[in-house]
Amino acid sequence: EGGVPLLEEGKLKVCTHLSYQPFQFERDGDVVGFDVDLVDLVAEELGVEQEIVNTPFETITTGAAFNTGECDLAAAGMTITPEREEVIEFSEGYFDANQAVLSKADSGISDEAGLAGKSIAAQTGTTGLQYAEENLGDAEVITYEDLPLSLQALQNGEVEAVINDNGVLYDFAKENTDYAVGFDIQTGEQYGIAAKKGNTALIVKVDEVIGAAREDGTYDGIYEEWFGT
Numbered sequence: 669e670g671g672v673p674l675l676e677e678g679k680l681k682v683c684t685h686l687s688y689q690p691f692q693f694e695r696d697g698d699v700v701g702f703d704v705d706l707v708d709l710v711a712e713e714l715g716v717e718q719e720i721v722n723t724p725f726e727t728i729t730t731g732a733a734f735n736t737g738e739c740d741l742a743a744a745g746m747t748i749t750p751e752r753e754e755v756i757e758f759s760e761g762y763f764d765a766n767q768a769v770l771s772k773a774d775s776g777i778s779d780e781a782g783l784a785g786k787s788i789a790a791q792t793g794t795t796g797l798q799y800a801e802e803n804l805g806d807a808e809v810i811t812y813e814d815l816p817l818s819l820q821a822l823q824n825g826e827v828e829a830v831i832n833d834n835g836v837l838y839d840f841a842k843e844n845t846d847y848a849v850g851f852d853i854q855t856g857e858q859y860g861i862a863a864k865k866g867n868t869a870l871i872v873k874v875d876e877v878i879g880a881a882r883e884d885g886t887y888d889g890i891y892e893e894w895f896g897t
């Protein structure tokens with residue numbers, strides 16, 4: 669079986685951190701999204717079913733979710749970073765991302781200077797929070813456990829802006845036209861699918877499957893489904 673260690677009970681247990689629309693989110697009782705479709709291709713290739721496990725984001729980035737055997741893979745719109753690469757195994761990049769700042773459409777916040785003296789929500793353990801802590805010193809950064817709580821804080825008026833990855837914030841603004849992305853921050857991130865440190869056999873499989881999907885148009889079809897207009 670290509671050197672991939674036997675998976676327990678014919679399942680591919682995939683950790684994620686909900687909700688991160690359109691990468692992984694609940695719809696009609698199912699977890700769906702771009703990442704889910706991509707990992708389904710891997711499960712199919714291995715002849716098993718993908719079983720999604722919702723877990724705190726930092727459980728994934730620290731490797732704890734793999735070390736306890738809670739999951740075989742993780743797909744969570746997760747950026748490949750040097751720090752994370754030390755403790756988990758990453759696939760090749762499968763999606764380009766940058767940071768973005770969302771606020772009320774009429775807020776006038778259109779650059780970093782415009783955030784001075786304002787409060788901004790960031791998600792625990794993410795690259796967006798790291799960016800805010802390092803670069804947005806003139807703003808009050810407030811952390812929330814997940815994306816929906818960050819967006820809710822904006823809608824409640826608890827904060828005046830949200831920093832997170834461009835894909836999820838543009839998706840939200842598309843459906844909530846009172847809000848808009850005021851500006852993007854070119855952080856040049858790439859999402860990777862992860863496994864337990866040292867489980868290169870499974871990661872090689874992931875890279876093969878995604879590589880093939882890019883070549884035969886399957887990747888573009890999935891992209892179109894979740895990001896097409």
Ligand code: ARG
Nearest residue numbers: 685688744745746747794795
């Ligand atoms: N890309 C960012 C990071 O890796 C945010 C990911 C958040 N993902 C999630 N499923 N909530 O830090």
